[in-house]
Amino acid sequence: xxxxxxxxxxxxxxxxxxxxxxxxxxxxxxxxxxxxxxxxxxxxxxxxxxxxxxxxxxxxxxxxxxxxxxxxxxxxxxxxxxxxxxxxxxxxxxxxxxxxxxxxxxxxxxxxxxxxxxxxxxxxxxxxxxxxxxxxxxxxxxxxxxxxxxxxxxxxxxxxxxxxxxxxxxxxxxxxxxxxxxxxxxxxxxxxxxxxxxxxxxxxxxxxxxxxxxxxxxxxxxxxxxxxxxxxxxxxxxxxxxxxxxxxxxxxxxxxxxxxxxxxxxxxxxxxxxxxxxxxxxxxxxxxxxxxxxxxxxxxxxxxxxxxxxxxxxxxxxxxxxxxxxxxxxxxxxxxxxxxxxxxxxxxxxxxxxxxxxxxxxxxxx
Numbered sequence: 001x002x003x004x005x006x007x008x009x010x011x012x013x014x015x016x017x018x019x020x021x022x023x024x025x026x027x028x029x030x031x032x033x034x035x036x037x038x039x040x041x042x043x044x045x046x047x048x049x050x051x052x053x054x055x056x057x058x059x060x061x062x063x064x065x066x067x068x069x070x071x072x073x074x075x076x077x078x079x080x081x082x083x084x085x086x087x088x089x090x091x092x093x094x095x096x097x098x099x100x101x102x103x104x105x106x107x108x109x110x111x112x113x114x115x116x117x118x119x120x121x122x123x124x125x126x127x128x129x130x131x132x133x134x135x136x137x138x139x140x141x142x143x144x145x146x147x148x149x150x151x152x153x154x155x156x157x158x159x160x161x162x163x164x165x166x167x168x169x170x171x172x173x174x175x176x177x178x179x180x181x182x183x184x185x186x187x188x189x190x191x192x193x194x195x196x197x198x199x200x201x202x203x204x205x206x207x208x209x210x211x212x213x214x215x216x217x218x219x220x221x222x223x224x225x226x227x228x229x230x231x232x233x234x235x236x237x238x239x240x241x242x243x244x245x246x247x248x249x250x251x252x253x254x255x256x257x258x259x260x261x262x263x264x265x266x267x268x269x270x271x272x273x274x275x276x277x278x279x280x281x282x283x284x285x286x287x288x289x290x291x292x293x294x295x296x297x298x299x300x301x302x303x304x305x306x307x308x309x310x311x312x313x314x315x316x317x318x319x320x321x322x323x324x325x326x327x328x329x330x331x332x333x334x335x336x337x338x339x340x341x342x343x344x345x346x347x348x349x350x351x352x353x354x355x356x357x358x359x360x361x362x363x364x365x366x
Contacts, residue, residue: 156183
C-alpha cells in the first residue's frame, strides 16, 4: 500500500520528498511529505490565520505569515478543529503555541508539541490554567475563545481588537513588576494588577493589557471581592507540564503511541465527531519515527479520484510508513497539503477552505 518516496520534487528543499500514491482499490489518492530529521536546516512551526488567535484563512495565505527572518516554508498541512462561525470563528478547539506565544488553552485533546531541545511529542493535554484571587481562592479559566455565561475567559491582544463578549464583568489587568514579560507563555506564573473594573463587556484589547472576563452566571456564585489595585496570580500550567515549548498544536485523536496502535474509543453517541471516525472521509495527519517526520493527507468525497479513508485504515497506512507516533488532524473540506509553493492534494470543496491554523516545515535561514 505504501509507495517508496521518489526523488524530491524540488531541489529547493533537500532532505524532503513528496509523493502522491494512487490506488485503484477505493479509489484512493494519498499525499505524503517526508522530512529527514537528520537535516538540521528545518524546523516545525505552527501558525494561525492572520497571525492572531481568532480568524480564518486558507493554508496558502497562512504561509505568507512565516517570517522572512525565520526562513522559507517547505511544506505544510492544515491543523486543529476550530469554531466555524460568528465572532470567534477560527478559535482553535485545543492548545496552540506559536513561536512560544500561548494563543489558546488545552482542552484535554491530543496535542503535538516541540520541546526546548527540538524533540517531538504528542499526548492528550489537560489545562491547569487558573486565577489565584487576592483571598487565595482559585478559578479555572480559558483563553481567547467564546466565553460562556458560566465561565471565565482571559483575553490577550492576539484575540483581536476587543473581547467581543456580552454581559458579565471584565477586569483590565496590567503586568505587575517582577512578573514574566508578556505575551504569555505556557507553564509560567504571572502577576497582574487590576487597573480597571468594567461592568460592561466587549472591552478593547491592546498589547499592554490582559482582560479577564467573568460571565454573568459566575457573578451570581459569590465571586471574590476585587478592587482596583488588587494583584491576581495567573497560572498557565498544564498536565503533562510543558516548559519552554515554542510550537504546539492540537487535533486528535492519537493514532499511534510508542509504536502501538491507539484503540479508538467506541461510543453509542451519534455525535458527528464520533460517527465520522468509522466512515470514509478526507483525512490529514502527522507521524514520525527516529529518522523521519511525515505529513499525510488522503483525498476524499470524490468518487472517481478518492473516496476517503477511515481512521482505522489511516492508522494502518501510517504504521506501514514506519511511524512510531501519529496524530490525526481536522479532515473533510479542511484537509489540505502544501509542498514547494502549491497545494498538492485535491480538496473536496474543489477549492481551499479557510481554516484556523496549520503546521509548517520551515527551512531556516542559514
